[in-house]
Amino acid sequence: MTLVVQKYGGTSVADLARIRSVAARVKRHVEQGERVCVVVSAMAGTTNQLVAWVQELDPLCDPAEYDQVVSSGEQVTVGLLAIALRKAGVPARSFLGWQAGIATDDAHGKARILRIDPEPLRRCLERGEVPVVAGFQGLGPDGRVTTLGRGGSDTSAVALAAALRAERCDIFTDVDGVYTSDPRIVSRAQKLARITYEEMLEMASVGAKVLQTRAVALAMRHKVRLQVLSSFTDVPGTLVVDEDEVVESQVVSGIAYSRDEAKLSVVRVRDRPGVAAAIFGPLAEANINVDMIVQSVSRDGVHTNITFTVSRADLPRARAILAELKDQVGFERVDADDEVVKVSVIGVGMRSHAGIAHRMFRTLADKGINIQAISTSEIKISVLIAEEYAELALRALHQAYGLDRA
C-alpha cells in the first residue's frame, strides 16, 4: 500500500471551509487506496499574530518561550483537521511534534530535526488511521517545545516522509507547481512536470519562493520524492526528484531572477596580497553574505577595482563597514548601486552541454544588455544586470533556450 505524506500550508487551512476541503481531498486519496500522513501549518495569519504579541512584549525574549507561544497555532489546525476528517468518515488522529517523536536540537526558533521515532505514527497508520501532524515544531533535548523557523512545516513533512519511507511528499500550496520562469513576467512560462533536486535548490536560492531550500536539501539527502501542487485545484503539480528519474532532461529547466541584490565597487584599491581578505573578513564577521565577486585589474597595473554583491537589506551596513576600512586598506572610494537584478539560467543539462553560457551572453548582448558580474555553479549561470532590463532579459532568455510554451 502506497504511503504519501501531504503537507498543507497556512492558506490551505485558513478557515473552517478550507479545512473541510482539505479533509475531502485526503478522503479521496484514502478511498483510492493510499495511506496518507498529513502535516499542517497554522491557519494563515495566526503565526504572525502570535509573533507580533511576543515582539510587543519583548523583541529579545527567551527563544524557548517564543517557541511555546508560536507553536500553539499548529495545535489548533491538527485538532480541527482531525475532527473534520472523522466527521467525513475518515479515521484520524492529531499529533503534536512531541507526540509524533520529532526530536530536535535546542536551537529554539530555528531548531534542526535530529531524529524521528516513527513508531507512534506507524502504529496509527497500522490502525488504518490518518495521522495529522503539527508541522514546524518538535521536542528539544530538555523537554521543551522547539520550532524549526519560518516555513519549517515543509521540512517537517520531508523529514516525516523520510522516517516513514513514504512513496512521496506532496507539498500543497497556493501555486500549482514550479514554472520555467515567473509567469507574471514571462507569459509563455510553462509548468515543469519534473525538476531535479539540484535545479530546485538553485531555483529556490535565486528567488523562486515555491519551496524552502532547507526542505529541498533534506529531500535530496534522503531521496524523498517531492511534489509541489495547489490545494485549490485538482491538476498535477511539479515533481522534484533525483536526476536519474528525469529521463529526458531539458538542457535548461528554468530562468530565475532575484531583485534582492545590491552592488558595491571598491574603486582603485592597491593590488597586493591580502587585500581581498582585508575587505571580506570584516564583512563576514558582520554576518553579511557576499555573493558575486569580480576583480578587474586597472590600467596602471598597480590599482584594482573589486566589485561584489550583497543583499539589499545588508547594503547600509556593508557601506558603513567599508567606510571604516578606507584608510587601513587604502582605496579611492566605494560606489554602490541597488538598481540591479540577478538573472540565472539553471539546468542539470549544462554539465554535458557546451555553449550554454555563450548563448546567454549572446542573447543579452543582442538586446543591448550589459553584464556587470557573472557567477557560475555546475548547473547555473548567473549574471548581474541593471534592474530596468529584468523583464526583457527574462523573456529573451526564456525564448533563447526553447522554453516558451507553444
Next chain:
Amino acid sequence: MTLVVQKYGGTSVADLARIRSVAARVKRHVEQGERVCVVVSAMAGTTNQLVAWVQELDPLCDPAEYDQVVSSGEQVTVGLLAIALRKAGVPARSFLGWQAGIATDDAHGKARILRIDPEPLRRCLERGEVPVVAGFQGLGPDGRVTTLGRGGSDTSAVALAAALRAERCDIFTDVDGVYTSDPRIVSRAQKLARITYEEMLEMASVGAKVLQTRAVALAMRHKVRLQVLSSFTDVPGTLVVDEDEVVESQVVSGIAYSRDEAKLSVVRVRDRPGVAAAIFGPLAEANINVDMIVQSVSRDGVHTNITFTVSRADLPRARAILAELKDQVGFERVDADDEVVKVSVIGVGMRSHAGIAHRMFRTLADKGINIQAISTSEIKISVLIAEEYAELALRALHQAYGLDRA
C-alpha cells in the same frame, strides 16, 4: 521561604496590558521574598472561539481532539506571561500540563487529576525561577492532552498547591472576594475576611459563582488555604480555610440565592408505597437533578401532592417525562412554576446554635413571604419563594442575622 500558588483567570490575562500588569504583581510578591508558582487560563474569549470552531465542524467530535484544540489557549498565555516576567527582570519558565507532571484520567473534556509529579516545578523553583503553568489541562494515560472542564484552571491551581505543599493558593478573578450576599442586591453586604470550606461549598452550590465547587472540595480535602481576590485592585480578598482557622465564626456567614429553579407539583397522586420511586426513577434516568422535595398529605387521606424543584433548563424535559407517567402512576395533573427562587442561609455556627431556622421563617413571615418548600443541610437552610420577593427576602434576612455593614 513561603510558597504561594497564584491563579489568574481569563479576564486577568485578556490582553498584553493585563499580562504586563500580572507580571508586575508577581514581581512585587517575589520582591517581598515569596516564592510564587503561577497558573493561568487562556485569554478571555479565546476558549470560546476554539470551542465554537470545534462545534461548527462537529458537535459530536472526538473529545480527545476537542482537548487538543481547546488546550492551545493556555499555551499562548503561559508563554506570553513568562516573557513579560523575564522582561520585568523576574526569572520565569512556562510549563504545559504535560511538562508540569499533571497526570489525569482519560475522561477527555472533563478529566480528573490522578497525580502530580512535583519534581519539574520544584526544580524550577529551586533555580529561583517562577514556574508559569497552563491551567485546565493535563496528560492522559495514552499520552494525549486532556482538559479538566470549564473553570478547571481553579482545580489545577489547588491541585498544584497541594502537590507543592504551598502556604496558600490565591485565585485572582474580577471580583475582590466572597460577600455576605450579592452586593448588587444587598447594598449593605460585606466582604468576608474568612469563610470555611464547608460554607464556601454551600455558597458555590447555591449560586455564588466566585469559585468552582470542585476546586473548593479539592482544597478542603488537601487543606489548601484558598484566597479569592481581584487582579484589578490591591485589597486583600477572602480566605477560604479550615474551620479551626476561623477563630470566632459568625453564626451565619452569608445569604445566597439561586434563580435557576423551577417548581413542579404532581397533584392528587394516589398515596401508596412506591409512588415516589415511580416518579423520581424516570427523572433520574433522564439525568435530571431533583433538589427540594415536599410531600403534602391531602384532606381525603387517600391522595397526596408531591412538589419538587429542578433546574430551569430541565423543566421542559421533566414535564414531558411526567406527562408520559400520568396513566401509569395515576395523578390528576402537573403544575409547573419557574417564577421561583431559592434563598439559602449558610453558616457553620448553625451546628451549635438553635433558633436559626426559626428566625428565617419568622423574618419571611413578617414580610408576608410565603415559603413553598424547605430543605436543610447541617450548615444551610434553603427555602423556595416566589421570585418577585427575592430582593426583599435577601435584604430582610441579611439584616435579621446581623450581617449588615454598619
